[in-house]
């Protein structure tokens with residue numbers, strides 16, 4: 001059913017450079033969360049800290065009742081087996097075909113027979129739609145297929161948690177749409193806890209249960225998707241609409257007076273009905289027909305239906 005990850009007061013620096021500080025959030029078991037933030041705000045560093053590849057300066061990361069920031073290397077090795085990680089480029093071995101790439105974690109970490117390995121590898125390749133491509137080398141396939149192969153490899157040890165580092169980077173919008181559907185379907189099927197780092201606003205609006213945003217060395221917000229999509233927080237609105245007006249500048253931060261001016265212009269635009277300030281809650285992406293949804297989907301559907309009827313009553 002996936003495991004909860006509870007992060008409290010987490011701070012990470014490299015030398016004198018503070019990457020983020022005092023980050024606290026809970027990734028609910030079995031849910032999909034997305035982490036957003038301008039480039040260089042430390043989203044990848046956050047993923048690496050969760051999996052114990054980087055040690056924080058302060059704070060805790062509790063997974064299955066253990067604070068992984070305090071574990072010795074040997075115990076960390078055990079906890080890491082709970083994780084599947086999809087790196088940006090799929091991180092496949094270029095000289096191995098897809099079958100051997102996907103079988104790799106099973107050969108490294110388990111004593112399963114080749115027949116058992118074959119069953120698992122083909123099952124995961126089927127889940128990500130790669131049956132028939134077993135003999136292909138990573139260099140012979142498209143970027144989208146490489147991502148799916150990386151995902152199949154992240155799935156072979158039946159992880160409780162899957163971390164995705166920009167799964168949509170370098171893909172065209174149609175491939176991104178397919179990948180998003182695959183992520184939602186997989187989450188419904190295996191019911192693991194997912195954390196996705198992305199820059200793709202359309203994905204962030206449709207896919208997750210929860211959204212977080214890192215900005216100016218802090219976690220500015222973390223909460224349910226509908227609440228964030230409705231948020232009046234300037235930085236959240238700016239990011240989710242992908243526009244220039246707001247606190248995020250070219251070099252990350254902007255002059256406060258300039259930000260105020262831009263926000264006032266946006267509000268005037270919204271009042272005049274040009275949609276500049278509109279807060280739109282995009283419908284969420286549902287699992288494909290035929291996929292049995294875990295019980296939490298009923299609660300989500302109820303929550304969203306209630307919000308919908310509230311909006312209809314208030315006429316917004």
Ligand SMILES: Nc1ncnc2c1ncn2[C@@H]1O[C@H](COP(=O)(O)OP(=O)(O)OP(=O)(O)O)[C@@H](O)[C@H]1O
Pocket residue numbers: 014019037038039040041042043044045046
């Ligand atoms: N091992 C390291 N040693 C020193 N500095 C590092 C290390 N890893 C990351 N950094 C620095 O931490 C900062 C955050 O990097 P990170 O890659 O996590 O950002 P990001 O939010 O994922 O960016 P992007 O969206 O562009 O991928 C950068 O300034 C980077 O140079």
